[in-house]
Amino acid sequence: MQKLACIILAAGKGSRMKSDLPKPLHAVAGQPMVQHVIDAANALNPEKLVVVVGKDMDALAQAVQPHDVAVQDVPNGTGGAVKPTRQYLDGFDGDVVILFGDSPLITPESIEKLVKARRAHPDTGLVFSAMLPDDPGMYGRMVVEKDDILDRIVEYKDCTEEQRKITLCNGGIMCADGRHLFGWLEKLSNDNVQGEYYVTHLPEIARADNLATRFIEIPEEDMAGINSREDLARVEKLLQNRLRKKAMENGVTLQDPDTVMFCFDTEIGHDVTIGANVVFGRGVTIESGAEILPFSHLEDCIIRSGAKIGPFARIRPGSDIGENAKIGNFVETKKAVIGKGAKASHLSYLGDVEIGAEANIGAGTITCNYDGFLKYKTVIGAGAFIGSNSSLIAPVTVGAGAYVGAGSAVSGTVPADGLAVTRAKTLIRAEWAKKFRDKKRKEKEQGV
Structure with missing residues (x-):
């Protein structure tokens, strides 16, 4: 040889x-x-x-x-x-x-x-x-x-x-x-x-x-050699075009190829659809049939078959998004294992979390995972329902099928099929707003 x-x-x-x-x-x-x-x-x-x-x-x-x-x-x-x-x-x-x-x-x-x-x-x-x-x-x-x-x-x-x-x-x-x-x-x-x-x-x-x-x-x-920042940009474009061409040849749909930025190691299965202005960092694997909607950013993660990401989603390192799961607009995940069919459709931060199959995460849900020194884990069981604007203060476990009422701040353990609600009693005062406005207008006129 x-x-x-x-x-x-x-x-x-x-x-x-x-x-x-x-x-x-x-x-x-x-x-x-x-x-x-x-x-x-x-x-x-x-x-x-x-x-x-x-x-x-x-x-x-x-x-x-x-x-x-x-x-x-x-x-x-x-x-x-x-x-x-x-x-x-x-x-x-x-x-x-x-x-x-x-x-x-x-x-x-x-x-x-x-x-x-x-x-x-x-x-x-x-x-x-x-x-x-x-x-x-x-x-x-x-x-x-x-x-x-x-x-x-x-x-x-x-x-x-x-x-x-x-x-x-x-x-x-x-x-x-x-x-x-x-x-x-x-x-x-x-x-x-x-x-x-x-x-x-x-x-x-x-x-x-x-x-x-x-x-x-x-x-x-x-x-092609690189001697300047201009050369760097030119070569980046050439390599991106190679990566885009390879993806499309392998059965990936790029809705606006010129706006998709791949990493050298991005792995994508067939029948994946990628929208405009999607950016891939290192270590991303996308299984067949998934969909990445526009303006999403992914790094060091796995997107399972049939999952739907975005638009405007950020999938950070350590995330594993399950089959047919949905991570919607303005949702950020980090070290998040999302079960099959689970949904977090809008405006949430899900960090250091394990979410079971078919669970529903309401808009504005935040996993509070950091106390300034250490990170803590949140576990949400299969089929659980987290109401909108909830704060899950880790370490916290929400059992399978349990409900967390909207606007709640929850810690500890919520048993399976249980309910956790932490919200102040609603106080209603008739005519209060009118009296308040009248008072403030008068103060303004008097220069108070």
């Missing part, structure tokens, strides 16, 4: 991001961009995976554990970035793929395409990715010798006017023969405008060893 190693270059300072957070840790679809690249690489089961970080990037080094980390002490180009990985790859005789930590749209398919292209030609030491962008801009230009044989890559700043007319551009990622890679890196020169060591200069060195450099075309989108 042929060996594979992956190197991910993530040492760039990202100064254009204007952030204290290392650029590779900025999130795209809810996950650090570098982790997207790691996931794509790991899909090919590499024997080694090394992430190159910059000096003083401890947070990034910690975030990419348990993978090996190499440090580029001086920012001196892509060639200089690859060199420190030798401590992990010295003597490695398989293929080495070099990726970029700020290109989160790269796919396992594109990486595999590079590897297969190198393995298909024994006379090939390097395979570079190429693309034909609508606007070649500042990309390095690929000078082709013949067919898919690459003569050299010229960085844009080093290009002549004639070379800048070339439309075939360097995509960045590459695959190299690990038996030669580090020896070739030692021969790199920094005799260029930037004074840096570029892996794009390796083709000339490989040629001296009678090994060719080839190129394969990969979709421009897969290579």
Whole structure:
């Protein structure tokens, strides 16, 4: 079996991001961009995976554990970035793929395409990715010798006017023969405008060893890099479009696709309908047949088959919404296990709660779960009825089939099929309002 190693270059300072957070840790679809690249690489089961970080990037080094980390002490180009990985790859005789930590749209398919292209030609030491962008801009230009044989890559700043007319551009990622890679890196020169060591200069060195450099075309989108907040927004949009397309292909109805924001790990069954302006955080699973109405926000939760969420619902971590249950408008749940067919249709907070099947939670019900120090649990039995504007002061248990009268503040235990009502006696005074208004008007006229 042929060996594979992956190197991910993530040492760039990202100064254009204007952030204290290392650029590779900025999130795209809810996950650090570098982790997207790691996931794509790991899909090919590499024997080694090394992430190159910059000096003083401890947070990034910690975030990419348990993978090996190499440090580029001086920012001196892509060639200089690859060199420190030798401590992990010295003597490695398989293929080495070099990726970029700020290109989160790269796919396992594109990486595999590079590897297969190198393995298909024994006379090939390097395979570079190429693309034909609508606007070649500042990309390095690929000078082709013949067919898919690459003569050299010229960085844009080093290009002549004639070379800048070339439309075939360097995509960045590459695959190299690990038996030669580090020896070739030692021969790199920094005799260029930037004074840096570029892996794009390796083709000339490989040629001296009678090994060719080839190129394969990969979709421009897969290579999209992030250097600014504007780039971050652009790549976020591209990835969201991928996630939306995948959801719809899997049998999900998106009523207004452009307004639905998925997370990288969102799992949705078929025949789910999602309304406009729905946002998914991490860890959401939605089973088949559920419906998520507009303007709802969900994170770290399970929505069971046939459940209905929203509109304007917030489903927070630890929530498990049962089959055919309903969480309606302006209802917030947190660590809430909602039983089959239970309903909380309007204006409620349900935190640290277990609600039985077919229970009904009236409008304005609040589980009072926090005393400023600890959280306490509320348990509501199957078929219980909680009247509107009730405060359930945890720890509290409402038994199966029990009723809580509207406007009640309840603590302790309400027995099954029992009734709890805590409200003041209604006081009615005829003509009171008229007398009150007359009195106040008179005081106002007198300037009291």
